[in-house]
Amino acid sequence: MHILPVLLLASLVVAPGCLSLPKKGDSTRNTIKSIINIAQTTLVHIRILRAEFPVTLQIESSAPSINGLTNISYDLGLLDNELQSPDSLSQIQADVSSLEGLVRSLALTMNCPVKAKPRGQTGDNSFPDTHLYLTLTKVQSYLDKFLLNKDKLKVC
Incomplete structure (x- = not known):
């Protein structure tokens, strides 16, 4: 009979800790983990899509430098715009758009200056397959490069 009051008391002592909201640091860490997971998943999607091409083109693309949340957010916005047109890239565009939104949110949470999201551009689609491959290569x-510099998610 004495066990029931002890269990009740123990549950009341432990319960407030279980019901508390996550701290800002925990939230930031979780957001960074989500960003990294989405980036890794997007790379898998790109590799699968590129494997469907009948011929492998030898196109190289240099990525801009990754300096911090402000630049990452802006660069992802540019890539998001570039991914808007080809229908076959809808999953990758959704991934990049999600990444951009999470990075922008993280930047705002950390009081970083955030550039306005770049406006969409209409590109020349005279050679759609080449454009598609080049866009995938850029992303x-x-x-x-982003995953190699993921520590930049902690600075503005």
Whole structure:
């Protein structure tokens, strides 16, 4: 009979800690983990899509430098705009758009200056397959470099 009051008291003592909201640091860490997971998943999507091309083109693309949240957010916005047109890139565009939104949110949470989201551009689609491959190469190059510099998610 004495066990029931002890269990009740123990549950009341432990419960407030279980019900508390996550701290800002925990939230930031979780957001960074989500950003990294989405970037890794997007790279898998790109590799699968590139494997469907009948011929591998030898196109190289250099990614811009990754300096901090402000630049990452802006660069992802540019890539998001570039991914808008081809229908076959809708999943990758959704991934990049999600990444951009999470990075922008993280930057605002950390009181970083955030540039306005770049406006969409209409590109020349005279050679749609080449444009598609080049766009995938740009996104892959940027995300590879981004993952190597993921520590920049902690600075403005």
